[in-house]
Amino acid sequence: MATVVPIDEFVADAGYPGSPDRTEDSAPQLIEPYSRFRPEDQSRFWFLDFHWPRGLTPMGLISMTDGYAWATQYAAQAVSLPSGRGITVRSAGTHTYAAEIPLDPTVDKADRLARFARLLPPFIRDFKQVWHDYRTEIEADWQRLRDVDLARLPRAELGNFLRRARAQHKRTWEIHFELMYLLLAHYLGFRGMCTELGIDPVEISKFLECGETRIMATDRELWRLAAAARDAGLGSIFAATEPEELAVTLTKAGGKATGWLTGFRSFLDTYGWRTEGIGDIALPSWVEDPTSPLGTIKTLLHKDADHDFSAARTAARDASDGAIDAARSKLTREEQAAFDAGLASCQAANFAWWNEEHDFYIDLRATLPMRWGCLAAAEAIGTDEPDDTLFLFWPELMSILDGAADFREFKSIIGDRRQYFDHWSERRATMPKVLGTMPDTVSDPVMIEIFGINKHFLHAVRAAGSGASVKTLTGVPAARGSARGPARVLSNADHLHRILPGEVLVCESTSPNWTPAFAKIAACICDAGGSLSHAAIVGREYGVPTVTAVGVGTELIRDGDEVEVDGSTGTVTIFRRNDGSASSGST
Template sequence: MSLTRDFSEISAITGVSGVSGVSRGSGFDAATLADVGGKAANLGELTRAGLPVPPGWVLTTDAYRQAADGLDLTPGDGLAERARRHLLQVAVPGPVREAIVKAYAGLGADVPVAVRSSATAEDLPFASFAGQQDTFLNVVGAEAVLDAVRRCWASLWTDRAVAYREAEGIGHAGVRLAVVVQVMVDARVAGVLFTADPVTGRRHQAVVDAAPGLGEAVVSGAVNPDRFVVLGGEVRERHAGDKRLSVRPLPGGGVEHVEHVERVESVGDAERGETGGLCLTDAQVLDLAALGARVEDHYGAPQDIEWAIDPDGTLWLTQARPITTLYPLPEPARPGLRVHLSLNVAQGVMGPFTPMGVSAFNLVSSGAASLFGHGPADPLDGPAFLAEAGQRLWIDLTTPVRSRMGRAVLTRLMPLGEARAAAVVRELVHDPRLSVVQTSRRPFLRGLRRFARRVHAPARVRDALLSPARALAHAARVGEALDRRLDLPADATPAQRLDHAERVLGGLFPAIVSVMPIVITGYALLGLAARLAGLRVGDLQDVLRAVPNNPTTEMDLELWDLATRIEPEPFREASAAELARRYLAGELPPRAQRGIAAFLDKYGHRGVAEIDLGVPRWSDDPTHILGVLANYLRIDAGSGLAPAALFAKGARAARAETDRAAALAAGKGRWRAPVVRFALGRTRAYAGLRELPKFYAVRTIAAVRHSLRAVGDHLVRTGVLDTADDVYFLRLEEARSALAGGDLRDLVRERRAAYERESRRRHVPRIMLSDGTEPEALAGPAPEGALTGTPASAGTVTGVARVVLDPTGAHLEPGEILVCPSTDPGWTPLFLTAGGLVMEMGGAMSHGAVVAREYGIPAVVGIPDATGRITTGQEITVDGAAGTVTARSGDEPR
């Protein structure tokens, strides 16, 4: 095999993929990547597509393999330094040296070249590695090229490259480095072009950064460049940078950094009037945008492009890579501008869904749509309002946003569950592209009547008003009926199990939602009581503390009770993982072993991200809940921080708040006081039921998960899958097809790898338009000083922040303030040791806010990037009434 390959010999793409949602740019040829790396593969692909790429060649990874022979890759401290030293000191192998000299001579006599790394994990659709390895510009002469090649090899082992690979989950041992050698463009002006806006996410909005000289000044951030924004074939924005530094090639090789005392106004005097001090004319900007569109169209995905314009005015592409930071667009795409709300964010599940989890949610949501008369033809497809992107689910809000009645409902109800999303929607209604097209109330009222009739809402409301016993009995009967539906013979066939899963999941929502009219009645009576007392609803938050009939609160208190009864050892010494190992092996002390088994028998269906059928439950892996139990043992049972004491304190505060509201109401009329007491009594009786539908849903999902594992066992025995848990990386229809045989192991491996990559994604938009725009990114920065969010639970607390991104194994000292992206019930055991709560997501009625109020801990939700702007160990003050978080003087949040 040749050690060098010309760009024109390289094709990076195997062809257009037929898989829905997979762009052409993701079909990279694995053999090509292994041979020449990502950067060279892209340059070769662009060359073969007829795009203007300077000529060049690539030294293949086989050359690196020869040079790296004998490299000690033993993991541990010093790995990066050892590898760099070896590659910088090793002699270039003879055949490699000969190939480099020959290929360089083929470009011309002592022609200036750029020498760039091209790693096998670089410029990929999911990981760009931009700037992680080194580039050497204006390299002149064969010996200089040889030296630059050696330094490129060594740059595979810079500390930053090693850290990046580890963050992306890419193993060191399998990474190789090719080296690109490309004729230098004598750049008059150069820079970077993004074919989609990398900040707002808007697709087909080109952003150009440009500065005089070589593009290195722009890429490295050493200069404040001119910036241009192109949309719809027009230059929409122009921003002049100071351009006080430029990078210029030196005669004989190397570059110099030239500082300019005054701003560089333009590239040439003749164009100064036309550009207005900018280094590109509008015509050049539009040419760049058009060229970028050709590159994007070729790859089928937005691109990050480096370019240069030579003294003759010729435009060159020097590099192209996918923009990996953009969030994928929802599929299937629908015509017109659409508004999508992240269901994951709204549910407090930041990670991706497993394929089986998506199937389950499609079935459940299809059942929900059917209540309003909009069920899909095939429930497995999910309703029309549900889309998928980034292995997460999105709710299409376009229809209500463009409806007069829908807007009224959204703006009133969304603040209760997702305050930040509600604020975005309030701004979106002013977008002329989302003007009202449905002015009639009749479609909404028709759907509402159908829903109310299907769930027997009038009867449920009547019971809630007249007979709490009947209302609560109905809520209990819903759970009992669901449990009966879960009965399945132990010897059920795989096909019967799949039929059962579809039947149970499809009917789940109509069953559990019948509890909600009771809950809504309770909150409506809260609003009535507030009005009669002359208060705002937010003034009566204490009424919602320590409410009964909440399965999540009951679960947490039972876990606390268990902590008071079990043997304290080994919980005070062993790690959560070790405790789990001992429990599963039956090696914990007797009371602990029995107590934990009883707790998991009742609540083992719960877990973190529990709405995804594909994720483990506490009964599958008790590590998290045993870690929480160990935390509880750190609390003095006689202190005011004990959960039972906090709950009792909350109940007293609720009674006092009721007395206060009744007294205020009495001052406005004698009849008002008893009505307020009646209303608030009903509110407390039913508010806890808010958590009951999800409790039932998760119990059902966990039972289906357990049943489907038996299907996985069958598919392992028939050679379709490697492990039983692989069944969760199939969709229901795929599992059914697999019963006939086949081999899906490669498909599952690909999906698991994609799932792991998506699990590392830190940013998920709350609301995203179908053109990729994140409306929140269009807003200005948060005010200086305090971080502001939505008040969620009144009270003020000052304490040490503890940033937690994943509750599994998390440790929270009593009184610490929990700072997290969002929460679902799997997080709530941590609340009992928390002094306060700060969340990036949620509204006043979101899960975390409700539980925080019940536990009486101050809470603020909806603070953008709270987990990034607050650091563990920082002392902060949470004001749950004002909705602010402030830091100790001199230590402000970022």
């Protein structure tokens, strides 16, 4: 009998106070628009998406309508994706659940596959140029929006700016998923060939090196700034000051702190246009609030030695070469030729590299122009709080800026919406990992490789309600090696900058904004994520033992528990609870 996780509570929930019947007001989605849960959704399988752990504000739901639902469905149609038609999204309170949209049974699958097969080879051949052209388009639009002096715009023009910013946001995510689907499908073709050759599927993702990316460059600059702070004698100030107060304290200190801050501001101008999360308009950039990078530098100063990026890069390359050599040694000469050709193609159009590189240009900053417009609108219309406009729905804010409505009409309901957001934010830790009808197995490679919805994840979720004490968790062996240390359980990245060297990060899954932590943590445990997830890729690149798709790590592990992570076998062992008691049991 199938396991069913009820959705009744979320069907009954009316959403944000004053929510429109349709959240989306622009062009209809290609197939399935974003919506709240409906009774008929019970028969489908939904997973809690780890990208938005805080929940989303009313204005933030644009990331669902334009970014997740629209862009995935648009891209799947544009490239004739043979495995599905994109993602559909539902809200449970303020939290996001997703499900893949299967192919329409009335469509000729052979014809769709043939169209995709014609499109893929030239894309792979010209990938570097294609990405260059798309990146140039994104950069040009970004710069035009960044150069606008919003303080000088009249109210009506702010509305036009926001419309331009939303169009740019939507286009950016269309590019994102079009490239992602093509690169991932190409990798999965290679993976399928390797599996037919008898190569262990766990090893295949390790053949692709991540290499140099803009995200890694950001991390190196943070370490350089930490070394500069140490050399300038600022270690005592960092040690004695909370991250939230560091900017003010360093400014008041003067002297060498002034020179250090000049370098820090230069760093922000290049690397600071990023948020502590993906696609969330409620999150400020580092430029707006430098607490996160300053807090990270504060914890980096706890380490006696700097992270050796060169040694980690060499070790990652050696591990990749070793995995490749081990795989080739078991193949015939003819099989080796096919393997080598497929690998060379995947290395040229490298999903692992692009999955990190594109984050700098898309995932971590796509919402910022809309955020700037909303904050400028709040100042122009005289809101009580600077982010009140983020608790308006898009049509409401547009009607205010266009002069068709008065902001005073919305003051009371904004307060109610803030309470609703806070209520659901507090519930995140207890939200079901899945909803609807659970399958016995999952065969879709995207759900397995990216989201980690595999047999380990499904087993752990089913077993979580048994009440048994658990000592061992099993997941995907994402990055090899083993480490033991105290757990630091985080539901989102708000306090990521406080994680200390040697701690074991435990989270739902990581996103690109979590990368700086990998240069100081001992190991990483994720509830979700497959062998091509961010945590897996970065864990391999930084030499951090990582296990993903354990299902319920954030539920069963507590802050301070002593845990061991074996990234080679995919096991996590809880040796001792923070209260001093030993753990027992396994799942």
